[in-house]
Amino acid sequence: MSTTNSLAVEDLGSAAQRDRRKRILDATITLASQGGFDAVQMRAVAEQADVALGTLYRYFPSKIHLLVSALQREFERTETALRDRPIEGDTTAERVITVLKRTTRGMQSDPQLTEALTRAFMFADASVAAEIHQVGMLLTSMLTRVMHPEGHTELTEEDVAIARVIGDVWLSALVGWVTGRSTAAETGQQIEVAVKLLLRD
């Protein structure tokens, strides 16, 4: 497609296309923030992004793709923001708990948005595997970096395994909270317990 802009890893097309994509994702986030998963209606997204319904489907082949892509963009922002900030805490467990709780609090400050994105993530099937994988990598890299902030320590297989288990627990806790089956406090507790079990050294 675009032969001029060869710098970007992902080819996002022309400026107009990039702009449309951005408008669509912005509209998605806005609607999700206001009314959660159910409020992200494809017709409403198209209208708010000033795009035809067919065009919306050309950019994102389903509501789930749309929401997972929005999640990916949000998560990348969070991850970048976190990268610059120094990580407080002496022990590994402390650092992981601090960072996870902070992130969780951030998500819980916009419950509707979190609900929409988490729901989409859980419902995504194989056709969204690429986006999902991207998010999973971001999470794992975030966790392992928190575990070994120096950066020069070699990551062991066990580190990665632990990061993965923590990610699983985090996701389960988030789903419990999003679906109204547990409170914010319980969510934090659940994560803390798991981290302490896994990082007791």
Added chain:
Amino acid sequence: MSTTNSLAVEDLGSAAQRDRRKRILDATITLASQGGFDAVQMRAVAEQADVALGTLYRYFPSKIHLLVSALQREFERTETALRDRPIEGDTTAERVITVLKRTTRGMQSDPQLTEALTRAFMFADASVAAEIHQVGMLLTSMLTRVMHPEGHTELTEEDVAIARVIGDVWLSALVGWVTGRSTAAETGQQIEVAVKLLLRD
């Protein structure tokens, strides 16, 4: 309601009602086995159960309720079947891994059914909290019993916490498999790693 049948803990109504409920759940399982979540269509369930659509909704207020109730019934069966069988394995970790892998294999032998039930479980909101909680309790009790088969050992808080974390990992692994993001082998591996991390003593 029924004053005669006071033995049952849950009042399930008349024999006709119990029969309808059973027919509906049977139809649900059949359709789910054949075509997964998407194939469980409310009109199809009603027809196969020989029940009007309105009646189906009287028994189960939504598709999610229906599927989670089916999951509950299936899980109760599995759990009872497992209860009678002796648990092989010397160490706690071995026993847990054996049981979990066996259960997972059982589910993977009916992929469509597993997909339908897991999807529903993940999508359930607060209105299904009761049924979800029931399933969660079954899983935890199953795990703790495997961890302490003698029955006379007192359950510590840590035992329950570990069981919960394992349950979370299991669920995440299952979702990954159901949504086509990981293979059956990876699912087993994921569980095994987590259990070994949590039960290393």
Added chain:
DNA sequence: GGACAAAGTGGAACGTGTTCCTATTTTAGA
């Protein structure tokens, strides 16, 4: 057994995700 309430039937109707079609606009290449 008659009357009343509860449960069930059959099907229309509505909302939202998704698909599809035609006309118009934008873009790329000669």
Added chain:
DNA sequence: TCTAAAATAGGAACACGTTCCACTTTGTCC
């Protein structure tokens, strides 16, 4: 600049979860 291809607009149409309604059957109480 002209033309063919690609992208977009606008909106109808379809599928399935869900609701609703008028009518019939079943169950209960006197």
